[in-house]
Amino acid sequence: MTDLTRLNAVDLAGLVANGDASAVEVTRAHLDRIGAVDDRVHAFLHVDSDGALAAARAVDERRAAGEELGPLAGVPVAVKDVLTTKGVPTTVGSKILEGWRPPYDSTIVERLRAAGTVMLGKTNMDEFAMGSSTEYSAYGPTRNPWDTDRIPGGSGGGSAAALAAYEAPLAIGSDTGGSIRQPGAVTGTVGAKPTYGGTSRYGLVAFSSSLDTPGPCARTVLDAALLHQVIGGHDPRDSTSIPAPVPDVVGAAKLGASGDLTGVKLGVVTEFTGEGAEPGVMAAFRESVEALAKLGAEIVEISCPHFRYALPAYYLIAPSECSSNLARFDGVRFGLRVGDDGNRSLEEVMSLTREAGFGPEVKRRIMIGTYALSSGYYDAYYGQAQKVRTLITRDFTSAFEQVDALISPTTPFVAFPIGARTADPYQMYLADLFTIPTNLYGGPAISVPCGLSDGLPVGLQIMAPTMADDRMYRVAAALESSVGAFTPPAL
Amino acid sequence: MTTTLPAYDEVVARYEPVIGLETHVELGTNTKMWCGCPTDFGGEPNTRVCPVCLGLPGSLPVANKAAIEATIRIGLALNCSIAEWCRFARKNYFYPDMPKNFQISQYDEPLCFDGHLDVEVNGELVRIGIERVHLEEDTGKTLHVGGATGRIHGATESLVDYNRAGIPLVEIVTKPIPGTGALAPEIARAYVAELRDVIRSLGVSDVRMEEGSLRCDVNTSLNLPGAEWGTRTETKNVNSLRSVERAVRSEMLRQASVLDAGGRIVQETRHFHEDTGDTTSGRSKETATDYRYFPEPDLVPLAPDTAWVAELKAALPELPRLRRKRIQQDWGLSDLDMQSVVNAGAVELIEATVAAGATPAAARKWWLGELSRRANETGVELADIGATPAQVAELQGLVDAGKLNDKLARTVLEGVVAGEGSPTEIMTARNLEVVSDTGALTAAVDEAIAANPAIADKIRSGKVAAAGALVGAVMKTTRGQADAKTVRELILERLGAA
Numbered sequence: 009m010t011d012l013t014r015l016n017a018v019d020l021a022g023l024v025a026n027g028d029a030s031a032v033e034v035t036r037a038h039l040d041r042i043g044a045v046d047d048r049v050h051a052f053l054h055v056d057s058d059g060a061l062a063a064a065r066a067v068d069e070r071r072a073a074g075e076e077l078g079p080l081a082g083v084p085v086a087v088k089d090v091l092t093t094k095g096v097p098t099t100v101g102s103k104i105l106e107g108w109r110p111p112y113d114s115t116i117v118e119r120l121r122a123a124g125t126v127m128l129g130k131t132n133m134d135e136f137a138m139g140s141s142t143e144y145s146a147y148g149p150t151r152n153p154w155d156t157d158r159i160p161g162g163s164g165g166g167s168a169a170a171l172a173a174y175e176a177p178l179a180i181g182s183d184t185g186g187s188i189r190q191p192g193a194v195t196g197t198v199g200a201k202p203t204y205g206g207t208s209r210y211g212l213v214a215f216s217s218s219l220d221t222p223g224p225c226a227r228t229v230l231d232a233a234l235l236h237q238v239i240g241g242h243d244p245r246d247s248t249s250i251p252a253p254v255p256d257v258v259g260a261a262k263l264g265a266s267g268d269l270t271g272v273k274l275g276v277v278t279e280f281t282g283e284g285a286e287p288g289v290m291a292a293f294r295e296s297v298e299a300l301a302k303l304g305a306e307i308v309e310i311s312c313p314h315f316r317y318a319l320p321a322y323y324l325i326a327p328s329e330c331s332s333n334l335a336r337f338d339g340v341r342f343g344l345r346v347g348d349d350g351n352r353s354l355e356e357v358m359s360l361t362r363e364a365g366f367g368p369e370v371k372r373r374i375m376i377g378t379y380a381l382s383s384g385y386y387d388a389y390y391g392q393a394q395k396v397r398t399l400i401t402r403d404f405t406s407a408f409e410q411v412d413a414l415i416s417p418t419t420p421f422v423a424f425p426i427g428a429r430t431a432d433p434y435q436m437y438l439a440d441l442f443t444i445p446t447n448l449y450g451g452p453a454i455s456v457p458c459g460l461s462d463g464l465p466v467g468l469q470i471m472a473p474t475m476a477d478d479r480m481y482r483v484a485a486a487l488e489s490s491v492g493a494f495t496p497p498a499l
Numbered sequence: 500m501t502t503t504l505p506a507y508d509e510v511v512a513r514y515e516p517v518i519g520l521e522t523h524v525e526l527g528t529n530t531k532m533w534c535g536c537p538t539d540f541g542g543e544p545n546t547r548v549c550p551v552c553l554g555l556p557g558s559l560p561v562a563n564k565a566a567i568e569a570t571i572r573i574g575l576a577l578n579c580s581i582a583e584w585c586r587f588a589r590k591n592y593f594y595p596d597m598p599k600n601f602q603i604s605q606y607d608e609p610l611c612f613d614g615h616l617d618v619e620v621n622g623e624l625v626r627i628g629i630e631r632v633h634l635e636e637d638t639g640k641t642l643h644v645g646g647a648t649g650r651i652h653g654a655t656e657s658l659v660d661y662n663r664a665g666i667p668l669v670e671i672v673t674k675p676i677p678g679t680g681a682l683a684p685e686i687a688r689a690y691v692a693e694l695r696d697v698i699r700s701l702g703v704s705d706v707r708m709e710e711g712s713l714r715c716d717v718n719t720s721l722n723l724p725g726a727e728w729g730t731r732t733e734t735k736n737v738n739s740l741r742s743v744e745r746a747v748r749s750e751m752l753r754q755a756s757v758l759d760a761g762g763r764i765v766q767e768t769r770h771f772h773e774d775t776g777d778t779t780s781g782r783s784k785e786t787a788t789d790y791r792y793f794p795e796p797d798l799v800p801l802a803p804d805t806a807w808v809a810e811l812k813a814a815l816p817e818l819p820r821l822r823r824k825r826i827q828q829d830w831g832l833s834d835l836d837m838q839s840v841v842n843a844g845a846v847e848l849i850e851a852t853v854a855a856g857a858t859p860a861a862a863r864k865w866w867l868g869e870l871s872r873r874a875n876e877t878g879v880e881l882a883d884i885g886a887t888p889a890q891v892a893e894l895q896g897l898v899d900a901g902k903l904n905d906k907l908a909r910t911v912l913e914g915v916v917a918g919e920g921s922p923t924e925i926m927t928a929r930n931l932e933v934v935s936d937t938g939a940l941t942a943a944v945d946e947a948i949a950a951n952p953a954i955a956d957k958i959r960s961g962k963v964a965a966a967g968a969l970v971g972a973v974m975k976t977t978r979g980q981a982d983a984k985t986v987r988e989l990i991l992e993r994l995g996a997a
Contacts, residue, residue: 091557098556110550110557112555112558114557210557211557211558212557213556214556214557214797216796217797244561245559245561247559247561247797248797248798329796331791332589332791332793335591335593335600336554336599338593340659341554342555354595354657358595378791382789
């Protein structure tokens with residue numbers, strides 16, 4: 009019999025719809041796979057077997073009753089632990105939320121349930137999505153299925169690793185500075201950051217509100233588009249949500265799969281093809297650019313002069329917002345509470361709780377952000393960073409007057425060994441060098457596997473104008489059709 | 500403080516006060532500022548809450564349009580400019596009754612700014628500048644149990660009720676008000692009273708100081724004539740109009756005594772005490788909390804449509820001060836009479852009574868006379884006395900029709916206040932109608948004449964003034980239900996003295 013875990017979401021949905029496999033069978037196969045390999049990968053923080061099987065049974069019953077099923081009904085999905093799930097533990101990779109079971113579903117999870125997808129469980133992540141390797145999870149690192157001594161990227165390393173390890177065909181991530189795309193690149197999977205406001209943040213535990221964007225992760229571009237279609241669209245509970253329909257990402261992925269990019273003009277970002285990236289990464293990227301040209305795309309070089317200020321601007325804006333967003337974790341209403349022995353004051357309990365509950369990277373960013381927002385420093389730091397943000401947005405808008413989409417390597421380097429960059433925060437921050445500008449601008453971007461460097465996956469990033477998410481799916485699908493998929497060695 | 504305070508007259512002779520007021524008004528919207536939870540007062544603790552107003556991880560605010568509209572209307576009524584584009588901002592500080600440990604407020608981009616409110620004090624108009632009107636969210640309420648002071652320090656347990664968390668709150672800040680001299684306390688009070696009336700007339704809040712839906716902080720400083728303004732203090736917990744006046748006065752006296760002794764005023768928050776009428780030191784603002792304001796990234800900027808704002812402006816109700824002026828003219832009242840109507844809180848009541856058919860004079864007589872007296876005795880607001888304008892108009896109608904005399908009408912009104920029914924119902928039920936049947940009256944008159952022959956003789960001999968004694972006797976036997984004038988005429992007629 010076919011190994012169901014090797015199939016893509018679109019094929020699994022077809023089997024369920026045709027009655028060739030039940031949703032329960034599909035779900036069991038994935039739960040078994042998790043049972044078999046996750047002690048080596050550690051993609052999951054919580055596996056909700058009972059909930060998954062119940063959801064699968066409900067799909068099977070609906071099918072038996074003759075109800076029409078959605079395009080992803082019966083397909084398992086792994087959800088990054090940053091999204092609230094009613095009654096199911098949600099930790100954000102932090103000790104401070106250990107054991108918390110939210111009383112409500114995030115909009116994304118609500119839509120996943122309504123679409124008949126089957127939530128397998130919650131995936132590992134850097135604490136509060138702050139990190140690029142998943143090593144900052146309070147519950148231990150996730151390992152890259154391509155080489156379990158290496159990192160799977162971050163912060164959404166759990167979701168990407170679950171895909172690469174065939175533990176799930178679909179996953180949800182969140183991208184604040186690259187947390188969907190960078191793990192996608194280093195695990196040989198597809199990760200898409202939708203337009204900011206194109207996917208709801210309601211129920212996404214905030215890191216940096218003006219940057220956080222939930223989005224789809226999959227092993228193929230079409231699967232990612234199908235998932236994007238299910239989770240995207242306006243949500244009245246998120247006032248930054250864009251009141252417009254999801255661009256036709258599925259149609260665009262199908263169009264791109266035909267392998268024809270005639271009439272599409274792509275700009276290679278000059279600033280991201282210099283010395284910042286490893287030679288192996290650059291080699292794979294250049295080969296892919298040639299492949300895109302062969303598919304009919306016109307390739308030009310585009311300079312985005314302010315992109316080099318993106319990283320410092322990001323490391324002021326994101327910590328500033330996080331210093332405020334994370335203030336609510338005080339032990340008063342939910343989660344961890346430390347030192348409440350009847351002798352300590354409320355302030356002491358709050359303080360001890362935060363001291364014990366947050367890890368070093370989270371504390372570092374809270375301190376940077378608190379400082380940057382302080383009276384007397386605000387203009388020099390937060391204010392200045394916002395100006396840089398405006399300049400970066402101008403770089404994008406002027407580039408998109410010349411080209412349909414921008415392309416670059418997704419990351420400067422392939423998956424690095426666990427522990428290699430934890431000693432120096434700056435070395436870790438460089439992992440997001442190429443992904444951060446898009447977050448500051450708010451447009452969509454996707455990472456698609458484009459080759460290997462020393463046997464490890466390399467990703468190509470496609471950046472599109474806001475609300476032109478369909479455009480990046482077309483280019484990504486075309487490249488995928490040309491270079492093919494990359495399969496990791498057996499675990 | 501044991502030092503003797505200087506006399507108020509001396510203080511205002513030596514120093515010039517500058518005052519300023521920050522007023523918080525809880526809006527009467529059906530739902531909270533960022534979520535759909537109900538806002539009504541009361542309710543078991545923590546029953547009107549949801550992930551949003553509890554600040555649970557992942558929750559997001561969505562602005563309440565009704566609250567924005569109410570704030571713009573307040574701003575327009577206070578002659579403010581309305582921002583074409585502005586943002587909410589986060590005010591960051593830790594406190595257990597603040598679910599997110601930041602308050603969503605507005606900082607350097609208030610929704611309404613640069614207005615004024617004209618206030619009448621002793622017949623003179625004083626223009627109070629309005630710095631800004633902005634929208635924010637209320638906090639929950641903390642109850643500190645086990646400590647001596649009810650404050651957080653020394654408490655053994657702290658209980659928090661989040662029902663109030665997220666209720667829309669409008670903050671109205673005046674510009675500094677210099678040059679008020681000895682009138683500073685009165686002007687402060689008059690401003691808050693006028694502001695309350697304006698907001699009540701807009702119907703956007705019930706503005707009850709005793710329930711906390713209108714809360715006031717009073718800033719006060721003193722300076723020597725011609726010198727720079729002094730350091731100000733901010734007095735909180737000022738919960739009635741009378742307290743506003745007392746708080747300013749008491750703070751002026753305290754500051755003068757400090758300055759007289761060569762001391763300096765510390766910029767701080769002070770708490771007003773209703774019982775003693777003085778203020779005590781709260782937290783010092785010299786090492787002020789840095790609130791680290793920044794634009795709220797979870798909310799899109801506010802850009803009120805100018806056509807909508809113009810519509811709101813056109814639809815504003817007549818403002819209380821102008822309305823009072825018009826009413827005073829319509830009713831033909833002197834300034835003093837009008838003042839007593841306003842002070843009694845009777846403007847709307849009299850207006851409604853007149854609308855129900857009574858003359859302004861009669862309506863005013865009932866509300867300012869009998870009903871005000873009862874309200875004062877029982878300590879309730881005139882509006883809550885139990886008699887409605889319609890009932891008062893009906894009562895006056897019965898008097899005008901000759902069915903009740905003044906004394907009987909008062910008895911009927913007692914019944915109305917006691918909830919016995921409408922004036923007509925009470926009159927009938929208690930058999931209080933004026934006896935107008937001449938047959939029965941004649942019998943009572945004859946009886947009185949027969950019982951007082953000496954007086955009757957006097958009247959017969961032309962001393963008509965003596966008739967008063969017989970009128971009294973008849974009124975007694977008819978239990979006051981006769982018309983005294985009719986009785987008198989009847990007596991004179993029977994005795995041939997007419």
